[in-house]
Amino acid sequence: MAPADTTGPPRCGWLASLCAVGTLLPSPEGLEFLRALCALGLVLYLPGACVLQAASPGRPAGTEMQVLRITLSLALAVLAGLCLNLAGALTPHGWALALWCLSMAGSVAGVVTRRLGTEVGVSALARPPGRRGAGRTATAAVILCGACLLAICSLSLARTGALAHKEYRFTEFWLVPEINRPTVATLGVHNGEQVPTDYEVDVVAGGDVLARWPAITLSAGETRTVPFAVPASAFGRRVEAWLYKDGERNRVYRKVWMAVPGVTRSSRFEE
Amino acid sequence: MNPALQADRETPRSATTGRSRLRFRVRPVAAVGRLIGWGEPGLALPAADDRALDPLPPAMLAANAGLALLVAAVAANGSRMGMVWAVPVFYGAVAWIFLPFAARLLHPATPRAELVADLGLLMAALFVARVIREPMAFIDHDEFLHWSTAQSIIETGALFSPNPLLPVSPLYPGLELVTTAIIHLSGLTVFDASLALLAVARITFILTLFFTYERIGGSARIAACGCLVYAGSSTFFVFDSQFSYESLAVTFVGALLLAEARSVREGRTRHIWLIFAPIAAALGATHHMSAFFAAILFTTLAALEYLRTGAGRARGSALLVAALAVLLPVVWSNLMGNPSSGYLGPVIAGGLKEAIGLFGHAPGRKLFTSEDGSVAPLWERLVAVGSVALVALGLLTGFLRAIARSGLPVAWRTLSSLRRIRNWSNSRLLLLTLLTLAFPLSILFRLTRSGWEIGNRVGPFSFFGVGLVIAIAVGAYWQGCSRRAGPVAAIAVAGCVILVGGIISAQGPRILVPAQFEVSADAASIEPMSISAARWAKAWLGPGNLFASDRINRLLLSTYGRQGVATTLQEGLDTGEIIMARTLGWREISLLRETGVEFVTVDLRLTTALPTVGVYFDGGAADQGHIRPPRAEALLKFNLVPQIGRIFDDGYLVTYDVRGLRGTR
Numbered sequence: 001m002a003p004a005d006t007t008g009p010p011r012c013g014w015l016a017s018l019c020a021v022g023t024l025l026p027s028p029e030g031l032e033f034l035r036a037l038c039a040l041g042l043v044l045y046l047p048g049a050c051v052l053q054a055a056s057p058g059r060p061a062g063t064e065m066q067v068l069r070i071t072l073s074l075a076l077a078v079l080a081g082l083c084l085n086l087a088g089a090l091t092p093h094g095w096a097l098a099l100w101c102l103s104m105a106g107s108v109a110g111v112v113t114r115r116l117g118t119e120v121g122v123s124a125l126a127r128p129p130g131r132r133g134a135g136r137t138a139t140a141a142v143i144l145c146g147a148c149l150l151a152i153c154s155l156s157l158a159r160t161g162a163l164a165h166k167e168y169r170f171t172e173f174w175l176v177p178e179i180n181r182p183t184v185a186t187l188g189v190h191n192g193e194q195v196p197t198d199y200e201v202d203v204v205a206g207g208d209v210l211a212r213w214p215a216i217t218l219s220a221g222e223t224r225t226v227p228f229a230v231p232a233s234a235f236g237r238r239v240e241a242w243l244y245k246d247g248e249r250n251r252v253y254r255k256v257w258m259a260v261p262g263v264t265r266s267s268r269f270e271e
Numbered sequence: 272m273n274p275a276l277q278a279d280r281e282t283p284r285s286a287t288t289g290r291s292r293l294r295f296r297v298r299p300v301a302a303v304g305r306l307i308g309w310g311e312p313g314l315a316l317p318a319a320d321d322r323a324l325d326p327l328p329p330a331m332l333a334a335n336a337g338l339a340l341l342v343a344a345v346a347a348n349g350s351r352m353g354m355v356w357a358v359p360v361f362y363g364a365v366a367w368i369f370l371p372f373a374a375r376l377l378h379p380a381t382p383r384a385e386l387v388a389d390l391g392l393l394m395a396a397l398f399v400a401r402v403i404r405e406p407m408a409f410i411d412h413d414e415f416l417h418w419s420t421a422q423s424i425i426e427t428g429a430l431f432s433p434n435p436l437l438p439v440s441p442l443y444p445g446l447e448l449v450t451t452a453i454i455h456l457s458g459l460t461v462f463d464a465s466l467a468l469l470a471v472a473r474i475t476f477i478l479t480l481f482f483t484y485e486r487i488g489g490s491a492r493i494a495a496c497g498c499l500v501y502a503g504s505s506t507f508f509v510f511d512s513q514f515s516y517e518s519l520a521v522t523f524v525g526a527l528l529l530a531e532a533r534s535v536r537e538g539r540t541r542h543i544w545l546i547f548a549p550i551a552a553a554l555g556a557t558h559h560m561s562a563f564f565a566a567i568l569f570t571t572l573a574a575l576e577y578l579r580t581g582a583g584r585a586r587g588s589a590l591l592v593a594a595l596a597v598l599l600p601v602v603w604s605n606l607m608g609n610p611s612s613g614y615l616g617p618v619i620a621g622g623l624k625e626a627i628g629l630f631g632h633a634p635g636r637k638l639f640t641s642e643d644g645s646v647a648p649l650w651e652r653l654v655a656v657g658s659v660a661l662v663a664l665g666l667l668t669g670f671l672r673a674i675a676r677s678g679l680p681v682a683w684r685t686l687s688s689l690r691r692i693r694n695w696s697n698s699r700l701l702l703l704t705l706l707t708l709a710f711p712l713s714i715l716f717r718l719t720r721s722g723w724e725i726g727n728r729v730g731p732f733s734f735f736g737v738g739l740v741i742a743i744a745v746g747a748y749w750q751g752c753s754r755r756a757g758p759v760a761a762i763a764v765a766g767c768v769i770l771v772g773g774i775i776s777a778q779g780p781r782i783l784v785p786a787q788f789e790v791s792a793d794a795a796s797i798e799p800m801s802i803s804a805a806r807w808a809k810a811w812l813g814p815g816n817l818f819a820s821d822r823i824n825r826l827l828l829s830t831y832g833r834q835g836v837a838t839t840l841q842e843g844l845d846t847g848e849i850i851m852a853r854t855l856g857w858r859e860i861s862l863l864r865e866t867g868v869e870f871v872t873v874d875l876r877l878t879t880a881l882p883t884v885g886v887y888f889d890g891g892a893a894d895q896g897h898i899r900p901p902r903a904e905a906l907l908k909f910n911l912v913p914q915i916g917r918i919f920d921d922g923y924l925v926t927y928d929v930r931g932l933r934g935t936r
Contacts, residue, residue, distance in 0.1 A: 023456035032458065036467075039457030043449060044471050055541050063387050064482045064529070070475045071526035072546055074449055074519065075553035081448030082556060085430045092455040099452070140326035143334050150337025151399050154344040158406040161348030167788055168800040172921045176811050188811070192803060192921070238913060258916040259931050 012050040013107030020100040042099045048072030050106030076102055169193045173243045173254035182261050188225040191218035200244040205234040236262035308672035324384035332371050336396035339367035347403050353786030366767050368396045373763035376495040379754050383491040390498055394477045398470050401512050404783055408462055410794040414514040415826040416440055421447040421461055435841035442607040445557025446519045465514040472522045473512050479525040484739050486532040487699040497742035503769030504734040505777040520558030524565050526550050531592055548595050555600030562600035564732045569596035575698040641883055647779045658772020661765050666707055669744030677701040706736030791882030796823040804924045805832035819846035820872040821887050837866045839889035847888025853905045871927045873906040
């Protein structure tokens, strides 16, 4: 005897409604995975399940039909997305509504079909489930949980290794002029050396030191920025910023520069 | 097997008792005929055991796979630390996952329900092994192309935004649509949403393949064996499970085959209109090449049904299915302006030209040698060649047997047998058997430089037939109904060689992320410092600026940095010439102005080695046949131009502001 299909048309519709609501409401902290589950159900399974259930209400759904439901759901999601694009509704609400409507359409059609009594014969390849020993099932469940745990541990181990893999120790240094004020710039340093590091900065133009910042210590991963207004004396020249590391003043560690436009009445800025 | 020996495995007695009977005859021609199945009738295998699922064996296999995955993770981390044992151990872990499952799936006593469960678990384990190599973020080249398209959809709320990395990608947005739906509804990141989608797609695909093979081949055992062989396709482990449109498209193709096969018995109209049509439409909007393949496949099926004597009403259904498989993708392609001809055409033409040249003794690709000159280890070469040899042997021994099983007579000794040539009973089996003829073509293409990509892409489609035909060879010849551990183990090991050889032929020694950065090496070039530079661009320059950069950094700038990137595919102009030129002359400046490039990012690491994939940029005329890396002076020539600002420097990557060359800011 084939198993009763647990996702009959009304249940299918209710599930879709629940999932649609679950994706739109904010999830309580720590329970975000529930929203993800609702989303995955709504995108990857329910529309196809409801539609195919409409075609074969009351008919047992073996594994073969289940995989077709998933694939049909994927296809319906693609087609729904194309329609949503036409309507300019590729938004969370648009998606929830579209997938819910598809599911409900299938669900309603299933109810109507069932009431009309149009049953379909059982597939020649349908397979009946059998009884299984409860003890073996429990043991298998425990072992399967252990297998899942091992898989999760392996992924966690791989992630740890990937995060720890940092081949390069580097310092990022930049001098970025503001978009509408080319004589005002932001000077920035980011410490990617993986250890606390001391930095000093000189700003020069044509050999003249325009500004000098005292040594600062940045911890690993820290970023420091400072605005810099180019003095009028440097207009029309290249303004360079030189970065020294760990007090080594005889070696410019990083160098950046910007080309400052020449002075005009309209381009005077406060310092 | 010694051709002088004949193994009579096909007599009704041996089929019933499961024992083989050896006769010693030295008749080479008869032996060869026996080997390839000449004149054999179509063998009916006993149906698979219909007992209920005993969950204990699959659970134990899953636990074993879990242990193997731990080893795989250790290997992946070892690779990042530069351990030489890492890659062999990783491949060993994959084999460790595969072998026990294969032995169980090949055993004739395994119940059908367990075959399904074991296949699902095996595919899940192999998918986790694939994720172990990229557990944090995308690392494969093509994944960035589609990630960029997905990001554009999320940011703009609309489809068809240009993607300079792969202009055709936004026009086939199926994968990105489903992914962004999950993102919008779940709040997951693109990477996590893609993992969930791809995991479901992978397992669903292999199960649809199982059920398709079962319906077409008539045996659950053949179906399970066919799925094991299919896993040996070179694209199975990485390419068709990565965030790329073919990954979803292959799932759709499998479902189309199943829906069509079901329609024979289950009710044609319902299956064709309710299942086949939407999936065919979605496939048309997901991947051009897969849609064309499906169109060719179902058109050929319709032709076979038309030719078949006694097809009757099946002809009409086959015609309808073919019409849907052809029209829906054609309509989509026309709506999008036929973009794939400009994209696929030159690749196919180049590959064909080089493949034909091979027959004229023109040099092809150096096998097992990267473009940077590095050679794969001996054991990898042996396994890869062994894999192809085993597939070839399987096809040799399975082709005629599959033909016979489809009802087409293979021993045409008399005119009367020729008259019955249209009396085959199973067009689907015949079609998939003929599909295996694409396999040697795919190998031929893989021997060429420009056709390697075609050969690699033809693989998953030809393997639809290869899997089934080899499974028939195993069921009808190599194993039969034998339950002895020896044959089962031998075939499981052969399957394992095919699987690992398939992975090696696509990935080779670069299956894992190495310890050290490699120049222009796709996954081996993606590292945190470059990602940080790309993120810097978004944070400090804002999104949407136009950058010129090398092959790898443009991926990162487009995705992490959300910058526009100048590519030959999009602009029709090769900005790599600007970066590689020794001086910044009028030609280079004109090119900068013509493309509208605002920033140039140079990676000084390009000066340290030749490009692993053969090109630093787009593979333009100036980016071919490198014999030495570029000089640092060439890459740093922008320092000498007064109008150019050097706005970012991390010691390896330097970003120049070239807007001053246009005379406007």
